[in-house]
Amino acid sequence: MTSSLLEISVPVDVPVIEFERVVAASPALVFELWTNPEHLRNWWGPKKYEVVSIDIDLRVGGAYRYVHRAPDGVEHAFHGTYREVDPPRRLVHTTVYEGAPDSEAIDSFTFDDVEGGTLIRCRSEHSSLATRDMYVVEGMERGLTESHQRLDALIARLSEPPK
Secondary structure, three states, X not given: OOOOOOEEEOOOOOOEEEEEEEEOOOHHHHHHHHHOHHHHOOOOOOOOOEEEXXXXXXXXXXXXXXXXXXXXXXXXXXXXXXXEEEOOOEEEXXXXXXXXXXXXXXXXXEEEEEOOEEEEEEEEEEOOHHHHHHHHHOOHHHHHHHHHHHHHHHHXXXXXXXX
16 A cells, blocks of 8 residues: 555566655646756755755756765766656656666656645666666665655645745
8 A cells, every 4th residue: 555655665586676655745746846956956865965966958868967975975976868758747767876887777757646645656677686786785775765755844845835
């Protein structure tokens, strides 16, 4: 059953990572938070990481690049190309962690209107179990969990009535 808790699935024999959860916002707002650099910099990545830059060309064939800096000063960059852009329902792009340039994945997101908000689903298809497992071992679950906690906080701030 899907809930507001982040549910992550890593099948043993398939090079896939999936997650889903419900957030208390409309699909239009969630899509905006997912694709607008000014919003992304407020929630993307682990809590202790600083977002250094986010560049997005949001169109089929357009590219993106995100860079964040760990507390030890090491920068981690991710880039990819958009394959589908269907606001506010669906977003598909490739993802490459620049520290492992042969690690391309295809990430498919859906944003479905449900009671209480938006059901976010992601399926990340990796080229091999080894590349998928690299993400798992390097802290994917912690990073996703902290990102979604920060996303919830941003949604709450944006939902506050004006003073």
